[in-house]
Amino acid sequence: MLSPSFAAPGAAPAVHEQAMRRLTEVTGLIPVEYPTTRQLGASPQARAADLNAAFGDPEIRAVLATIGGEDQITVVPHLDADAVRADPKPYVGYSDNTNILNWLWTQGVSGFYGGSTQVQLGPGPFVDPCHVAALKAALLTGERLRITDPGVSEDFGKDWADPAALTEFGDREATEPWAWAGPERCVTGRTWGGCLEVIQWILTAGRFPADPAVLEGGVLLLETSEDLIPTQEFGWIVRSLGERGLLSAVDAVLVARPPASSFEKRPTSPERAAHRAEQRDAAIALVGRYNPDAVVCVGVPFGHTQPQWILPYGGEVTVDGSGREVWADFG
Numbered sequence: 001m002l003s004p005s006f007a008a009p010g011a012a013p014a015v016h017e018q019a020m021r022r023l024t025e026v027t028g029l030i031p032v033e034y035p036t037t038r039q040l041g042a043s044p045q046a047r048a049a050d051l052n053a054a055f056g057d058p059e060i061r062a063v064l065a066t067i068g069g070e071d072q073i074t075v076v077p078h079l080d081a082d083a084v085r086a087d088p089k090p091y092v093g094y095s096d097n098t099n100i101l102n103w104l105w106t107q108g109v110s111g112f113y114g115g116s117t118q119v120q121l122g123p124g125p126f127v128d129p130c131h132v133a134a135l136k137a138a139l140l141t142g143e144r145l146r147i148t149d150p151g152v153s154e155d156f157g158k159d160w161a162d163p164a165a166l167t168e169f170g171d172r173e174a175t176e177p178w179a180w181a182g183p184e185r186c187v188t189g190r191t192w193g194g195c196l197e198v199i200q201w202i203l204t205a206g207r208f209p210a211d212p213a214v215l216e217g218g219v220l221l222l223e224t225s226e227d228l229i230p231t232q233e234f235g236w237i238v239r240s241l242g243e244r245g246l247l248s249a250v251d252a253v254l255v256a257r258p259p260a261s262s263f264e265k266r267p268t269s270p271e272r273a274a275h276r277a278e279q280r281d282a283a284i285a286l287v288g289r290y291n292p293d294a295v296v297c298v299g300v301p302f303g304h305t306q307p308q309w310i311l312p313y314g315g316e317v318t319v320d321g322s323g324r325e326v327w328a329d330f331g
Helices: 013-027 044-056 081-086 095-106 117-121 129-141 196-204 231-244 269-290
Strands: 091-093 111-113 144-147 179-181 186-195 219-223 252-256 295-300 311-313 316-320 325-329
Touching: 013 117, 013 129, 044 081, 091 095, 091 129, 095 111, 095 186, 095 196, 111 186, 129 144, 179 269, 186 196, 186 311, 196 219, 196 231, 231 269, 252 269, 252 316, 269 295, 295 316, 311 316, 311 325
Parallel strands: 091 111, 186 219, 219 252, 252 295
Antiparallel strands: 111 311, 144 325, 179 295, 186 316, 316 325
16 A cells, blocks of 8 residues: 555545555455555655565555555656566556556556545445446456446545545536447457546656557547646647547547546536536547547546546456447456
């Protein structure tokens, strides 16, 4: 159990401790907490040292991030590639953890996108069933699961300082049907991608292979964070991926349901719906411009909303444009 970005367990220990209890209840696994897990302000070198220790310990069989943040990009240069390649093990996280997942992917090691313990396990009255199913598949069974719409969604939960955070979800609303575009064909491919804001950092830092053909036939995962970037900015970044050749390389694109509100910004229900619709339309139009043969599905909850599905990162996902289904192979 690690905090490679923000040490949320140090800011909200009660939520973290409930998450650790639930992790054992759900999976039967015993979490091992590393020194910087609760250490607010730990240096990039110290956080990397904990990651290297976890990756290098043969007794540790998976590495889970407590949450994301915004400076994991400074941790990556201190990671030990030899330790990772000598004993590959799954890494589970999302948001800023796109940095580490991408780095592992460049080492030939697959991971899982989703599942910050401080967000998906600790808060609320129980762990959402779809998250339980995906977590078990990622850590225990390696099975193939159909990714379904849970029917409700929340953008953020209760404030961790409020005792209600341990027993109540945030405000949930009904979801819209997923939007499909592109040809009615079935695509199975290995995934890459993550949080769109972090992807542009990775590309700027030169931490992606020069030849976009490495994504040939793959499935691109895209989602946006609680920063609620405007649709125009979303479009600019996706357009840049198109100019970089990433959109034309893949055979399918999955775009997550985006958060449309936060603690700081609370638009009305019609405004939230408009934000989601604008982002949906921009994604479909831009992928269509650069790769009209790609199968596109928008709305899958694998990003910064709850309930959340975890998806393979570097593993196989099937996007069926004819049957309008998404399947994930966790093996």
